[in-house]
Amino acid sequence: MSEGEAPQSVGEISNPLLASECALGHDPFDDVASYDPLKERLDQLESARGLAADERSRARRPSTSKRTAAPALATRATAQPRAADASVDVVREIGNGFARASSAAQPGARRATPRPVKPAREPDNLARLSRRRWSTTPRLAEIELPPPKGWIDRLLDPEQRRIMAAFAHLVEGESLYDRFGYSPEVMKSTFLIFHTLYRLYFRVRSEGHERIPVEGPAVLAGNHGGLLPFDAAMTIIDVALHTDPPRLVRAIVDRWAGSLPWVNVFYARSGQVIGTRENFAKLLQEGQLVLVFPEGIEGIRKTIAHRYRLRDFRVGFIEHALRERAPIVPVAFIGSDDQSPILFDIKPLARKLGLPVAPITPTFPWLGPLGLLPYPVSYRIVYGEPLHYHERFGPEGADDTRLVRYLANQVRRAVQLLIDRNRK
Amino acid sequence: MTRVLVTHADEPIGRRVVKNLYHDPGVEALFLLGSGPLPRKFDAYLAGRDPRVSYTRLDLAKHRPVHDLFHSAAFRAAEIDTVVYVPRHGASTAVAEPLVAGLSERTAESRLLLQHCLETPPIRSLVALSSAFVYRLPPGNANHLSEESELNLDPTAMPEIRAWIDCDMIFHGEIHNDRLRVVLLRVPTVVAAGGYVYFHPSLSGRPGSRVRALGFDPICALVTDKDVARAVRAAIHTPVSGIFNIAGGEAVPLSMLARWTGHRSVAVPGPLLGVIDATERMLGIGSHLGARGGAHLRYGFTLNTERAAAELGFRSQYRIGLARAGDGALRLETASI
Numbered sequence: 001m002s003e004g005e006a007p008q009s010v011g012e013i014s015n016p017l018l019a020s021e022c023a024l025g026h027d028p029f030d031d032v033a034s035y036d037p038l039k040e041r042l043d044q045l046e047s048a049r050g051l052a053a054d055e056r057s058r059a060r061r062p063s064t065s066k067r068t069a070a071p072a073l074a075t076r077a078t079a080q081p082r083a084a085d086a087s088v089d090v091v092r093e094i095g096n097g098f099a100r101a102s103s104a105a106q107p108g109a110r111r112a113t114p115r116p117v118k119p120a121r122e123p124d125n126l127a128r129l130s131r132r133r134w135s136t137t138p139r140l141a142e143i144e145l146p147p148p149k150g151w152i153d154r155l156l157d158p159e160q161r162r163i164m165a166a167f168a169h170l171v172e173g174e175s176l177y178d179r180f181g182y183s184p185e186v187m188k189s190t191f192l193i194f195h196t197l198y199r200l201y202f203r204v205r206s207e208g209h210e211r212i213p214v215e216g217p218a219v220l221a222g223n224h225g226g227l228l229p230f231d232a233a234m235t236i237i238d239v240a241l242h243t244d245p246p247r248l249v250r251a252i253v254d255r256w257a258g259s260l261p262w263v264n265v266f267y268a269r270s271g272q273v274i275g276t277r278e279n280f281a282k283l284l285q286e287g288q289l290v291l292v293f294p295e296g297i298e299g300i301r302k303t304i305a306h307r308y309r310l311r312d313f314r315v316g317f318i319e320h321a322l323r324e325r326a327p328i329v330p331v332a333f334i335g336s337d338d339q340s341p342i343l344f345d346i347k348p349l350a351r352k353l354g355l356p357v358a359p360i361t362p363t364f365p366w367l368g369p370l371g372l373l374p375y376p377v378s379y380r381i382v383y384g385e386p387l388h389y390h391e392r393f394g395p396e397g398a399d400d401t402r403l404v405r406y407l408a409n410q411v412r413r414a415v416q417l418l419i420d421r422n423r424k
Numbered sequence: 425m426t427r428v429l430v431t432h433a434d435e436p437i438g439r440r441v442v443k444n445l446y447h448d449p450g451v452e453a454l455f456l457l458g459s460g461p462l463p464r465k466f467d468a469y470l471a472g473r474d475p476r477v478s479y480t481r482l483d484l485a486k487h488r489p490v491h492d493l494f495h496s497a498a499f500r501a502a503e504i505d506t507v508v509y510v511p512r513h514g515a516s517t518a519v520a521e522p523l524v525a526g527l528s529e530r531t532a533e534s535r536l537l538l539q540h541c542l543e544t545p546p547i548r549s550l551v552a553l554s555s556a557f558v559y560r561l562p563p564g565n566a567n568h569l570s571e572e573s574e575l576n577l578d579p580t581a582m583p584e585i586r587a588w589i590d591c592d593m594i595f596h597g598e599i600h601n602d603r604l605r606v607v608l609l610r611v612p613t614v615v616a617a618g619g620y621v622y623f624h625p626s627l628s629g630r631p632g633s634r635v636r637a638l639g640f641d642p643i644c645a646l647v648t649d650k651d652v653a654r655a656v657r658a659a660i661h662t663p664v665s666g667i668f669n670i671a672g673g674e675a676v677p678l679s680m681l682a683r684w685t686g687h688r689s690v691a692v693p694g695p696l697l698g699v700i701d702a703t704e705r706m707l708g709i710g711s712h713l714g715a716r717g718g719a720h721l722r723y724g725f726t727l728n729t730e731r732a733a734a735e736l737g738f739r740s741q742y743r744i745g746l747a748r749a750g751d752g753a754l755r756l757e758t759a760s761i
Binding site for chain 1: 674
């Protein structure tokens with residue numbers, strides 16, 4: 001197989017040549033080759049859906065029962081890969097076809113028979129406000145800028161000020177903070193600093209922004225690297241600059257960071273959220289864009305010999321994505337593992353000090369805290385095709401632990417392949 | 425039509441609840457209990473030949489007076505069917521938590537009240553106010569908590585929070601009682617117009633300086649006293665039982681809340697908080713600076729109120745913010761949405 005050609009099936013990925021190219025330690029599917037819970041679950045769900053659809057259609061409109069049968073099968077059959085981008089194709093195939101083709105490309109994939117619309121009772125104003133499904137930001141063109149106030153406003157260019165004004169809409173009414181402590185005012189100064197780093201220090205290049213859902217809940221799942229989480233910071237800036245209406249990325253932060261003085265306040269005010277189940281679920285319920293690093297702390301512990309080789313993914317994000325019906329967008333961060341290459345990780349010392357990692361890098365601890373600062377590497381961020389697992393498995397799939405583990409491995413492979421394709 | 429008993433009716437939140445229920449056409453009579461003299465605000469309620477309100481002065485933490493009340497002719501004649509337990513809002517942090525027979529006053533009150541509610545057949549509903557500070561807070565500036573979140577069963581927690589947890593668990597034990605409908609409302613920091621703060625372990629009490637851990641400024645969920653009274657009213661009239669989080673739309677950092685309510689928030693390095701607390705206790709002056717609270721309250725929370733909205737039909741209706749008063753000073757005000 002040539003280098004630019006996408007693998008055609010899961011079986012081909014276990015090919016030793018490709019495995020070495022993917023730089024995976026081992027193929028996660030090798031462990032489950034004999035038993036495929038995905039297929040079993042698919043069969044169960046499809047048979048259940050087929051029955052349910054039949055019953056529904058018989059109850060509603062007996063004359064049209066043939067048209068509504070087996071919608072899931074029809075959707076799967078029509079999800080054909082596009083030939084435009086090789087890396088996107090790879091991700092879609094890794095997702096076993098769960099990456100949904102765009103509605104423009106596949107109009108026939110939509111539901112064939114529209115459901116009858118129930119006349120809704122007109123809710124009062126308060127009820128309507130509280131039933132609003134998603135926190136939304138306005139389009140940039142809709143925002144009228146007031147005259148600049150303060151030196152931060154003067155340093156931001158009009159488009160950036162529009163983005164900040166759009167983000168202010170995430171805080172309800174005239175409140176100063178949202179329920180997770182996010183403050184639009186603090187975000188302004190943070191944006192100014194990190195945008196400078198984005199342009200001049202990390203010189204970020206990115207692609208695939210059109211695959212980020214324009215609205216509604218979504219999970220960005222990527223690789224983690226570097227001692228300080230500049231990969232998350234660069235993603236926040238990148239997504240803000242390349243989406244309209246602008247979307248604020250809410251990165252899920254390890255609990256350990258929540259116990260650090262000042263750091264916990266800074267994270268909260270700039271929109272980051274501690275990774276508890278309630279927080280994660282609430283963010284998705286509000287329709288926010290959530291960034292997770294499913295490797296967790298293990299991601300930043302990687303030594304230079306293991307950089308860009310993904311560790312095992314945790315599964316919580318899959319459960320939440322299924323429950324809240326959120327697509328998962330695989331993201332590759334190239335450059336983060338090079339920003340502070342770890343030569344050794346002294347784990348006993350880290351345990352003793354209660355730290356996640358006790359690294360030895362070319363500059364740390366020799367230069368003191370300054371040695372933790374990242375090197376001026378060039379960042380590249382690539383967004384993959386969204387994986388719509390929730391459409392196939394539904395919220396009930398979150399209760400199947402084997403399925404959830406399997407899907408986490410799928411996402412891991414998708415991210416790994418994105419990295420390998422784009423690192424060259 | 426219900427006939428309601430309200431405890432600690434002479435305290436600020438109790439007064440607010442009484443006012444709300446007095447104007448509720450679904451409430452036939454109010455039987456008020458308080459530990460102090462009759463509030464002058466109640467004069468209007470007690471006027472007339474056949475007032476709907478009666479007031480009794482009583483120490484709820486003592487067994488004999490409570491027993492006598494529940495077996496008195498006046499109480500039987502009142503035919504109370506609903507009891508609203510409004511706890512004492514917490515004295516100034518300068519005063520140590522009073523103890524009754526080894527229990528905190530609040531715990532003793534809860535036990536006695538629940539016991540008598542269970543033993544008095546006409547009483548069919550018990551609505552109790554509890555604090556949302558009972559939840560265990562994971563590290564983080566703001567944690568979103570639901571009714572299923574874990575309680576803070578850490579034995580080293582603040583005594584005031586432990587007392588709240590004891591009360592909460594006492595009522596929680598009877599949630600599934602067939603005869604008595606128990607509704608437990610967990611409220612965060614309650615604020616009232618003018619900058620008064622209730623149910624906050626550190627900021628309750630008189631304005632003054634309060635210390636907090638340096639580098640931590642937890643988010644505090646807020647609710648107005650008016651919304652609390654509305655939630656109590658909703659709980660009285662809705663035939664459901666269980667635990668409900670009640671909160672308003674605002675959540676602000678502790679330092680801002682302190683500023684809004686006339687306190688001065690002083691950030692002190694964490695290890696010093698313990699030293700300040702120990703010194704205050706050694707000198708026997710209580711906890712003027714709230715050092716104990718400052719040491720424990722590093723992490724903040726907001727509350728998921730979806731269950732209250734779905735089952736009680738409660739949605740917060742009052743906003744909290746600063747408004748310029750007649751003297752030109754900025755004061756905390758609550759306004760209807």
